[in-house]
Amino acid sequence: MQEAMIARAKELLADGSVSRVMGWKKGEFSYDISPAVFENADQLVDFVYDDFCGANVSKYLINESKKEGKILAFLKPCDSYSFAQLLKEHRIDREKVYVIGIPSYGKADINKIRAKGIDGVLGIKSEGTDFIVDTIYGEEKIAKFEAMSERCLTCKSKKHVDVDEMMGEEGEWNAESKRFDKVAELEAMTPDERFEFWRGELSRCIRCNACRNVCPACTCVSCVFDNPNSDINNKAAASSFEENMFHIIRAFHVAGRCTDCGECSRVCPQNIPLHLLNRKFIKDINELYGQYQAGANADEKYPMVNFTFDDCEPGIVYKRGGNQ
C-alpha cells in the first residue's frame, strides 16, 4: 500500500496536479507516527503508511488549503468524514485539495501491543486477521482484534464521503458497529455509579488540551479555554470543577459536528475515554432528533442549528434513561 501511495503521489506531483502531499512520517519511534506535509518528490522517502497511521490528517488541511497550490491528501474513511464536515463548515477550500481515499481495516494501538508484553517495536505489518509486529527481539504475531485501537473496533463506516479517487476497495457503512454499547451501559447505572466512574476518569485529566487541539471539530481560532480569565484555562489542584467544566463544554461544543473519529481518545495521554462523552451526544441526538451522522451529508442542517416545532421538552431528561 505504502509503495503504491508514494508512486501515485509522485505521479501527481510530476504532472503538476498537486504541489504538496499530506501524509504521515515516522517520529522518533516507528509507532509514534505523525502527520506530515511533503513539499516535493524527494521528501517522499520519509512517507509512511502502515497500521500505526491512526492520526487523522483532515484538520491540517484547513491551513494547507489556505496556501498556494493544491495539496494531495490521503484520507481514511474516518478522516474523510471529518474532512466533509470541515467542508460543510467552510473551513477547507475543496478546490485546493485532491483527495485519495484509502481503505483502513483498523489501526493498531501501541498500548495494547505493549500490554501483551511485546516490546522494542520496530514496525508493523498486517497479515489477514493478524498484525505482524517487528521487534528488536524478532517478529511477533498478534490477533488484530486484540491490538486494534478501541475506536477501530467500533468503527462506524469503512466508506468514504468525498473523494476524487479511490485506492483499493471502497467499504461499507457498518450498521452493526456497537459503538453505543458502552454509553448504554453507563446510562443503565445509577447516578452515583456514573458520578464515581466519571470522577475516576476525569480527575486524571492533566488539561494538556491535546484532545481539543487534535479534534477536527475544534477549529476555533480563539478557543474559550484559552481565556486566562475563565478560571478553567488550566488545571488547578484544588477543585474538580475544571475537569467537569472543560469536558462538558468541550463535548458540547462539538455536539452535532463530532463525526466520531475517535482522535480525542487516541491522543489523550491519560487514556480518558472521551469518545464516550461525544457518543452520548450522538446517541441522544439520534434518539431525540432523528438519525444524524456528522459529515455524511453536505446538505443536511446539523442538529444544533436546527429545530422542529414539536421537539421534546428538556424535561424529557427526568423521565428517560438511567436510574434515579
Add this chain to the structure above:
Amino acid sequence: MQVEEKEFKPTIVAFCCNWCSYAGADLSGTNRLQYPANVKIIRIPCSCRLNPMFILRAFQRGADGVILCGCHPGDCHYTTGNYYARRRMTLLFSMLDFLGIEKERTRVEWVSAAEGQKFAETMNDFVATVTKLGENHRLEDLRCKKQ
C-alpha cells in the same frame, strides 16, 4: 453540647428572558405572590442567550439549582430563539445526568409575561425540589465556597 441545625436554604439562579419571564416575575411581585428570596434572577435578552457555560459557572460559584425561564415556544420575541435553547438545554441536561450530576438541579420552564402566578409556583416548586436534594457538591468549586 447541642449542635444547632441550620436550615438549608438553597441558592437558586433563575435566568429569565427579558420579554416574558422577567416581566412574569415582576407581575408576580406586583400581585404580592410569594416566592423564596433565595431565587436570584438574572435577566437575559432571550432564552437562547443562555450559554451552557453560564449554567456551569453558576454552579461553580455556589448555586444549588439553575432554572431557565423563557417565552413559550412560538412566542419568542426573536421568533425562534427558544427552539434552539430547547435543544441545547435538553442535550446539556442529559449530559449532566450522564456524568452523574443530579438532574433535578436544572430545569427549563416557559413562563409568559402574563403568568405571574405560574412564575411564583414554578419557583416555589423548584426551590422545594432543590432543598430536598441538598447542597450541590458534584459541580462545585471549592475555591469559590465561603469558608
